[in-house]
Amino acid sequence: MAKLREAQKRLTRQLLLRAGLEQFQAKGYAATTVDDIANAAGTTRVTFYAYFPSRGALMKALIDEQLNEALARERSSEHGSTAHDLVATVAAGTREAIDAWVRRTVRSWPDIRPIIRIGRDAAVIEPALAHLVEKWMEEAISDVADGLTQADRFAPHQRHFKGVLAMAQLDYVAQNWGDADWKITREQMLDELVDSWVSLLV
Structure with missing residues (x-):
């Protein structure tokens, strides 16, 4: 029972x-x-x-649970959440690994896009929510930095900012792909995004 x-x-x-x-x-x-x-x-x-206790608490649960689940992020005592496959991909530093990770992530865009958009809208209404999406983004940035640290690529002071640039690209394309007229096909978009990540992180 x-x-x-x-x-x-x-x-x-x-x-x-x-x-x-x-x-x-x-x-x-x-x-x-x-x-x-x-x-x-x-x-x-x-x-x-x-x-x-509130619709804000429900919004927090959408980010903490459903967003992390869609991207295979797990609880982490160090960062809040971690995507082990992202850390491993960045550490591997090959075009093949980055290409495979980006393609897997792009398949989740229809699930994650509305949660991120609503989270940002909610932050305007409820200041207590303002940090939620940005905190989650910071966790992803930390994964990139951790992968670079594992591989011992770039100077320590560069690694976090490399993560900022990588995730800013990915987030912008994820939020606008399909709505913007960028004059490229999906396959071209993927190739350009992967090339950009390889240039930035490898």
Whole structure:
């Protein structure tokens, strides 16, 4: 019986997260209420508050859990979260490894793009959320720096900023690919992005 209750709790929480993401996408963060999310999940405001103290807490869970899951990021005592495959890819420093990692990551863009966009919108409304997406980005930057450190490439003072540049490129392309008219195909975009990372990190 206890296992069934736990399974039901996990399911309800997932329903609320999914409904929150859908409502934020449809209405925007500012216009979405707790009642909107609860109704979309087929539950009540009371149930929502049993899982999340606010819609901001739900937004934090989307970033901490679903964003990290989509990118295979795991909890890390050093950085908050770590993508071991990113660290290993940067440490390997080959075009083949970087190409494979970028292509895997690009496949996750449809899942991560809305969470990042909503997180940035939410930060304007709720200052307590302002650090969330940027903190998550800093964790990814640290992975790049850690990979460069493992490989002992570049001077120590360069490694973090190399991560800043690499992740800024990736984030900008991820957020705008499909909306912008850059006059290149998807395959050309991937090749250019990989070439840029290789030039920057290798």
